[in-house]
Amino acid sequence: MSTIRFFGIICFSATMYAQFSSGLGTRVSGELRSHGDAGSGDFFVELYDNSTHALIERVPVSQGEFELNNVPSGSFSVRVVTEPGGPPLVEEFREFASGSQPLVLELPKSSAAKPISGLVSLRQLEHPIDKKAIKEAYEAQQYERAKDFPKAIAKLEKAIQIAPQFRDAHLNLGVQYARVGRTADARAEFQKALDIGPPAAQIYADLALTSLAVREFREAETFARKALELDPANSSAQRVLKYASKH
Numbered sequence: 001m002s003t004i005r006f007f008g009i010i011c012f013s014a015t016m017y018a019q020f021s022s023g024l025g026t027r028v029s030g031e032l033r034s035h036g037d038a039g040s041g042d043f044f045v046e047l048y049d050n051s052t053h054a055l056i057e058r059v060p061v062s063q064g065e066f067e068l069n070n071v072p073s074g075s076f077s078v079r080v081v082t083e084p085g086g087p088p089l090v091e092e093f094r095e096f097a098s099g100s101q102p103l104v105l106e107l108p109k110s111s112a113a114k115p116i117s118g119l120v121s122l123r124q125l126e127h128p129i130d131k132k133a134i135k136e137a138y139e140a141q142q143y144e145r146a147k148d149f150p151k152a153i154a155k156l157e158k159a160i161q162i163a164p165q166f167r168d169a170h171l172n173l174g175v176q177y178a179r180v181g182r183t184a185d186a187r188a189e190f191q192k193a194l195d196i197g198p199p200a201a202q203i204y205a206d207l208a209l210t211s212l213a214v215r216e217f218r219e220a221e222t223f224a225r226k227a228l229e230l231d232p233a234n235s236s237a238q239r240v241l242k243y244a245s246k247h
Contacts, residue, residue: 028068028096030103032061032080044084045105048077054202058084070145073097080105084134084168133163140172152176167196174206183213201231208240220244 032043043061047068048054056076059066075095079088090105140155156173159166174189187210194203204227211220221244227237 026071026073026096028071028103030066030068030105032064032066032105032107034064034107042082043089044081046079046081046084046088047071048079049074068103071096078103078105080107129166130163133159133166133169136162137166137169137172140176144176149176149179153180165196167193170196171203171206174210178210178213183210186210187214199226199230201227201229201234201237204230205234205236205240208237208244212240212244217244217247 030045032045044058045061045066045068046058047056049056056072057068057070059068061080073096075093078090078092078094080090081088089107092105094103136155136159140152140159143149143152143155153173153176156169156176159169160173163169170189170193174186174193177183177189178186187207190203190206190210194200194207204223208220208223208227211217211223220240224237224241224244227234228241231237
């Protein structure tokens, strides 16, 4: 498993993409506790929005501690994974508000050896992501938070040069391209992410939205339907389908 999604799934132009959290949130510190040797190795904590299933933030665990820097108020799924984007070892549903208490997560025994099953493509297993590429993607996240989108784009482009099969770098680069009005380039990046696999409803929804933005209505409708086959509740795909089917 070697995927990494530092920017959550995908949201620019108000409601278009659900991968970025909007606005400033609260900072939540946390502790990861383990039993025996279950805590050995690298871990990441991921925060997902329960209503949109969008990834809000991902942070590494260092010496059993982590810190989420931008947590909006609301209901979220908190996951612990051994590789960014990997299947969760732990998943808990939490409510966050201003002044939230520190978060304590406990790893079950032997969880590191037997993670909960999840979707990982053969290509991901055969092409682990170079750590240099992951570093570039992480730095891109910092530029994105500072609203320096050109530098975020440059970092993601470099990450992809290092690791062409870095699916989440393609996804996040698509987001950044869309933010600066490069819609056709954004659509191309989402398509590359889809080609790398595995298929995902939100990627189809992203393709539907960018196709709609360049007035490719039939393609937008096709992608929206594919997204809804995988996730009937995907609101972005629902909106695109409703609009595209009328044109």
